[in-house]
Amino acid sequence: MAKPDSKSDSKSDDLSSKFSHRDPSHPDFWSERFEQDFMPWDTGGVPQALQQYVARSKPATTLIPGCGSGHEVALLSEAGWDVTAIDFSSAAVDAARKVLGKWSERVLQADFFTYQPQQPLGLIYERAFLCALPPAKRAAIVSRWAELLPAGATLAGFFFFDDAPKGPPFGISRAELERLLHADFELAGEQEVTDSIAVFAGRERWMEWRRRA
Ligand SMILES: C[S@@+](CC[C@H](N)C(=O)[O-])C[C@H]1O[C@@H](n2cnc3c(N)ncnc32)[C@H](O)[C@@H]1O
Numbered sequence: 001m002a003k004p005d006s007k008s009d010s011k012s013d014d015l016s017s018k019f020s021h022r023d024p025s026h027p028d029f030w031s032e033r034f035e036q037d038f039m040p041w042d043t044g045g046v047p048q049a050l051q052q053y054v055a056r057s058k059p060a061t062t063l064i065p066g067c068g069s070g071h072e073v074a075l076l077s078e079a080g081w082d083v084t085a086i087d088f089s090s091a092a093v094d095a096a097r098k099v100l101g102k103w104s105e106r107v108l109q110a111d112f113f114t115y116q117p118q119q120p121l122g123l124i125y126e127r128a129f130l131c132a133l134p135p136a137k138r139a140a141i142v143s144r145w146a147e148l149l150p151a152g153a154t155l156a157g158f159f160f161f162d163d164a165p166k167g168p169p170f171g172i173s174r175a176e177l178e179r180l181l182h183a184d185f186e187l188a189g190e191q192e193v194t195d196s197i198a199v200f201a202g203r204e205r206w207m208e209w210r211r212r213a
Contacts, residue, residue, distance in 0.1 A: 019032050019033065019036075024133055024134065024167075024168050025133060025137060027088045027089040028089075030087075030088075031089045031090060031091035031092070034068075034089060034092050035091050039095075040199055041128045041132075041199060043071065045071055046071050046074075047195060047206075048193075048194065048195045049158070049191060049206035050075070050125065050127075050157070050206075053206075054079050054081070059080045060122025061081075061082045061117075061119045061120065061121050061122045061123070062076055062081050062082065062083040062124070062125055063083075063115075063124050063125070064083065064084070064085040064086070064124075064125045064127075065086055065112040065115075065126075066086070066087055066128070066132060067086060067092070067096055068092050068096065068128070069092070069095045070085045070095075070099060070100055072127070073085045073100050073103050073106050074099075074100055077103045077106060083106055084106055084108060084117065085106060085107045086107070086108050086111075086112060087107070088109065088110065088112070089109075090109055093109045112129070112141075120150055121150070121153055122154065123156060124145055124149060124153075124154075124155045124157075125156060126156070127157050127158045128160070128169065130159065130160075131159075131168060131169035132168045132169065132170075133168075133170070134167070135170055135172075138172070138176075138180055139180065142180045142181060142184070145184075145185075146184035146185070149211040150211065151211050151213040152210065153210075154188070154209065154210055155181075155185060155208075155209040155211070156206070156208040157206070158205070159172070159207050160203060160204050161203050161204065162203050169200070171203065185211055186209065187207065187208070187209055188208045188210040189208040190205055190208065192205065192206075193205060
């Protein structure tokens, strides 16, 4: 799962003994990995499908849950979008603020499950957040997406399809994703991803889900 500059080449870092935190539901799990510069999920930039989405869409008030290094914040901000990125790991927030420079105030340390936006949201951008948490958290994530987005708003981003039992990343089947989202969201668009990093290559799709009324 590693990118070339990562310090491990294992698919799941839980196979490595160098980390003491094993529960990805806890911020320390992620802080330890950011502090040791182990971020094999990090693209180091903005995926093409998001760039294309921003180019063809009207600016929307956007939330990025579990933003990590938050490269996307600069693209959205420079395109005039009102974006807030949150992460519950202090080390992730530090990493994002280093990456983002003048846009760093748009990154907050906050837990997705309790964060309250200041403005009604038009978009939640998803990348490597759903697959970062254990499958038992999926229903809660979907419920929170539905709570945070008003009717007509969009959940858009990258969804990782895989059936490997271990993670992160925890892949999901398309059938399970559709089952979880069906009550509150309808699929409004999707496309192949052609610039995936190795860990996700061939197993992720860009999807746009519209919040039902
Ligand atoms: C695999 S990383 C992905 C980071 C980023 N989205 C990316 O694409 O590079 C998952 C991130 O989600 C964050 N995270 C996990 N659970 C969270 C929660 N409940 N609230 C906020 N952030 C959370 C972690 O701290 C970590 O930075």
